[in-house]
Amino acid sequence: MSGGEEGEGASLEFTPTWVIAAVCTVIVAISLAAERLLHYTGKYLKSKDQKPLYEALQKVKEELMLLGFISLMLTVFQGRIVKICVPSNTMKHMLPCSLSHESSSTGEVPDASPDLSSHHRRLFAAEAAGSGYCASKNKVPLLSLEALHHLHIFIFVLAIVHVTFSVLTVVFGGAKIRQWKHWEVSIAKDNHSVGEVLKPKFTNVHQHDFIKKRFLGLGRHSVLLSWLHSFFKQFFGSVTRSDYTALRLGFIMTHCRGNPKFDFHKYMIRALEADFKTVVGISWYLWIFVVIFLSLNVNGWHTYFWIAFFPFLLLLAVGTKLEHIISQLAHEVAEKHVAIEGDLVVQPSDDHFWFRRPHVVLFLIHFILFQNAFEIAFFFWIWVQFGFDSCIMGQVRYIVPRLIIGVFIQILCSYSTLPLYALVTQMGTHFKKSIFDEHVQAGLVGWAQKAKKRKGLKAAIDGSTQAGSTDGSAVRSLQMVGIGRKETTPPTEIQPSIGA
Known part of the structure; x- marks a missing residue:
């Protein structure tokens, strides 16, 4: 051989x-x-x-399938990749570690030739035939087999850590939200009859607990104080019973006035479970972020340290915004009324959200969780793959703040931001389809599809009739069986379940 x-x-x-x-x-x-x-x-x-955990498991399967495909691509094309040869000078720029780190860690002395450092000699000595192929041309491989292997492991670790952290966030956040169940039960006991709920009474707005805790009423300074209050509120008692009661009643009176016994807590849990399928996935734009970070991880830039502050600041901004939305709802009522007949009711509206789109908050939470998982995954990958003393890891004064920030983000998002999102996101103009049970959703979809088909068939029949190509008796026969009839309301067996 x-x-x-x-x-x-x-x-x-x-x-x-x-x-x-x-x-x-x-x-x-x-x-x-x-x-x-x-x-x-x-x-x-x-x-x-356990629907959230089941959905997370499905996402794990999807990520494993994607990683399997990536592994297949790397295996099939690795021979071609290592035979992509570039001049040695090209590989000296934007390195995660300087060449002096590499030579000191291996104990080798760099060659006197400026074009052949110990870093490049290691590439020449790689196990692939492509290394010898490039060496014969006095060049180096674009990527060695060892580097391909490390990159593959990093992608796998990132996917697993992100899914795991997302599951932990939703499990802990869901546990926090389920603590509000006793509020729902208590409200249901107080409103044991529809007649009592609708019984006329007067409420002093400014003496209401929800208003007293949220409405500052200090003139032109109230805007700044309101934002400051919202910022600090997310760290302690982010959601109180008065907040939950006021927002719950506002939702019910806006979207299902005919059913004051609506289980708002159960609906909120279903909506969070539906959103969880989005949060736990790794979308294409998140992979773009990975590529950008890997390209900026240059020696001396400490990118891995500075980038840790981005999800931290973004999370604080999201939590402050959600708290401020609750305060805005209180301000609207307090500025318009002194006393009202009946209970205090807030008015949900998309105007309170960024760009009038409540789902933007979910997108930001998704990005925050992924970026935090990316930071933690990158740390453990470097630790296991290259050791704690690796030059990529950086100095201790940069490592410790990263870990502290990562843990803080995970705790704050789980116990404050996510519960806030689950409650406040219901204050949009429209309700989510999770307001219906799954069997009702299926019934509504089936009804809509049938109505669409009947409408299309009727249009076809009317067009044929005008063209004189349809027999009148056939049209009457079809209309007798209801095919030509407009259907604008859902089946009666579905309607009573809308507010349930």
């Missing part, structure tokens, strides 16, 4: 068949065991009605 073949070992043509069969058996057995484990875990979560 040649030197290159000797370094790579025997090919599959000269490998004993029992070795091939044994290795395949082990790999297939491990893969099937993992697949069955995920399958039965999903069945268990569904049986326990």
Whole structure:
């Protein structure tokens, strides 16, 4: 064998068949065991009605499928990638570690030649034939097999850490929201009859707990004080019983006035579970962020440190905005009324949200969770792959603040921002489809599809009639069975469930 073949070992043509069969058996057995484990875990979560965790498991499967495809691409094209040769000078710019770090860690002395450093000699000594191929041209590979392997591991670690952190955030946030259940039960007991709810009474607006805690009423300085109050409010008692009661009543009186016994808490949990499917995924724009960060992780820039402040500041801005929306709802009522007949009712509106789009908040939370997971994943990947003393890791004074900020973001998002989002996002102009139970949603979709088909069929029949190509008796027969009739309301068995 040649030197290159000797370094790579025997090919599959000269490998004993029992070795091939044994290795395949082990790999297939491990893969099937993992697949069955995920399958039965999903069945268990569904049986326990753990929908958020079940949705997270589905996202894990999607990420594993994506990673499997990435692994396949890297395996198939690695031979071509390592044979992409570039001049050695090209590989000296924008390095995560300086060449002096590399030479000191290996104990090697850089070559006197400016075009052949120890960093490049290591690339020349890589295990692939592509390294020798590029060395024969006095160039270096664009990416070595070792670097490809490290990159693949990083992508896998990032996906797993992001999904895990998202699950923990929603589990802890959901636990916080479920603590509000006793508020819902208490309100339901107080409003045990529709007649009592609608019974006329007068409320002194400025003496109401919701107004006293949210309306500052200090003239032109109230705007600044309101924002400052909202900023600090997110750290302690972000949602009180008076907040929950006022926002709940505002939602019910706006969207389901006919059913004052509507279980707002149950609807809020369903809406959060539906949004969770978005939060736990890794969208294409998040992968773009990964690419941008990897390109900016240059030695001396400390990008990994400064970028940790971005999700931190963004999370504070989101929490402040959500708290300020509650304060705005209180201000609207307090500035218009001194006393009102009946209970205090706020008016939900998209005008309070950024760009009049409540779902922008969900997008920002998604990005915050991903970026925080990216920071933590990058830290553990460097630690395991290269060691704590790696030059990529940086100095201790940069590492500790990163970890503290990451933990703070995870706790604040779980116990404050996410519960705030689950409540305040219902204060938009429109309600979410989660207001219906799943079987009602399916019924409404089926009704809409049938109505659309009937409308299209009627239009076709009317057009044929005007063209004189349709028999009148056939049209009357179709109309008798209801195909030509307009259907503008859902089936009666669905309507009573809208406010339930």
